Amino acid sequence: MNYANQFRIKTGNKADLGKIDADYHGDFDNEESTIDELNKYSKRLSDLQSLMYAENKNSLLIVLQAMDAGGKDGTIRHVMEALNPQGCNVVGFKVPTAEELAHDYLWRIHKMTPRNGHITVFNRSHYEDVLVVRVHDLVPKDVWSKRYNEINAFERGLANSGTTIVKFFLHIDKEEQLKRFRDRLDEADKQWKISDTDYEEREFWDDYQQAYVDAISKCSFNYAPWYVIPSNRKWFRNLAVSQILVETMEGWKMKYPAPSVDLAMIKQKYHAEVAEQLGVAAEELIVQEEQPKEKRGKKKGKKKKKKK
Numbered sequence: 001m002n003y004a005n006q007f008r009i010k011t012g013n014k015a016d017l018g019k020i021d022a023d024y025h026g027d028f029d030n031e032e033s034t035i036d037e038l039n040k041y042s043k044r045l046s047d048l049q050s051l052m053y054a055e056n057k058n059s060l061l062i063v064l065q066a067m068d069a070g071g072k073d074g075t076i077r078h079v080m081e082a083l084n085p086q087g088c089n090v091v092g093f094k095v096p097t098a099e100e101l102a103h104d105y106l107w108r109i110h111k112m113t114p115r116n117g118h119i120t121v122f123n124r125s126h127y128e129d130v131l132v133v134r135v136h137d138l139v140p141k142d143v144w145s146k147r148y149n150e151i152n153a154f155e156r157g158l159a160n161s162g163t164t165i166v167k168f169f170l171h172i173d174k175e176e177q178l179k180r181f182r183d184r185l186d187e188a189d190k191q192w193k194i195s196d197t198d199y200e201e202r203e204f205w206d207d208y209q210q211a212y213v214d215a216i217s218k219c220s221f222n223y224a225p226w227y228v229i230p231s232n233r234k235w236f237r238n239l240a241v242s243q244i245l246v247e248t249m250e251g252w253k254m255k256y257p258a259p260s261v262d263l264a265m266i267k268q269k270y271h272a273e274v275a276e277q278l279g280v281a282a283e284e285l286i287v288q289e290e291q292p293k294e295k296r297g298k299k300k301g302k303k304k305k306k307k308k
């Protein structure tokens with residue numbers, strides 16, 4: 001199944017969250033049945049990141065949004081596990097500070113976007129400025145209602161500069177949220193997450209859903225698509241997100257940069273002595289290195305024979 005096609009909100013379509021089954025889990029029955037595929041995507045993600053880092057051309061911005069207990073933290077843990085920390089980071093956006101509020105709402109966002117070759121995950125984002133801000137009237141309607149176009153223009157600019165933006169709404173239903181809140185009460189390692197605010201915000205569930213429907217429907221484009229991921233099942237959510245990330249990065253058709261130096265000259269200059277000791281010509285060492293890693297060993301064997 002291609003989850004990118006399945007869960008992507010097509011430009012101009014309404015993301016009718018009420019009609020999207022948060023419990024959906026495809027052909028999989030349980031976590032166990034996803035493990036092989038999940039491992040495959042994690043490995044691929046790791047390889048693609050390495051390539052991306054080396055190429056130093058594309059950058060990837062992953063935006064995560066969800067209702068409280070929707071699984072942002074779990075998704076981040078899962079995705080980041082596959083990545084080299086050197087080329088990625090996570091930025092969480094909380095209630096804006098006084099300094100941040102003294103600027104336009106994109107100010108704190110723009111400076112955290114990824115540089116070439118890097119992946120940045122936004123745990124919440126500029127979308128809060130048309131979500132919580134809208135639900136609680138933190139600015140007047142004529143201010144937040146203009147932000148959809150502003151956000152589209154901002155993301156378009158990022159995309160034009162080589163940043164691919166992928167936005168995930170982790171869709172859980174209201175019962176699942178309460179269940180997760182309830183589970184936190186009994187789990188020592190989760191109790192710290194419990195807050196009165198989460199329960200209070202739950203009262204605004206419908207307003208949030210409506211705000212999400214509008215944000216997702218108005219701001220999904222080829223250059224920065226929204227994906228609504230059925231997320232009641234954490235393992236299915238991880239699988240779908242991983243597959244979409246792999247597909248996105250594979251679309252870049254990356255390749256390792258050609259060496260910036262003359263390999264033959266380097267070998268001759270710095271490795272001739274070693275080659276001498278091994279009893280092979282320096283150029284032959286080059287031939288070996290140009291082959292895929294798995295074949296190099298075999299060649300070495302042959303060379304040993306030659307030595308006599």
Ligand code: AMP
Nearest residue numbers: 093094095096124125128129132133138
């Ligand atoms: P958490 O992600 O649970 O640590 O909570 C962060 C809190 O910051 C959430 O309640 C968000 O709604 C809130 N928040 C994030 N961005 C904004 C924003 N731009 N304006 C107001 N509140 C925000």
Ligand code: MG
Nearest residue numbers: 068069195198
């Ligand atoms: Mg919270």
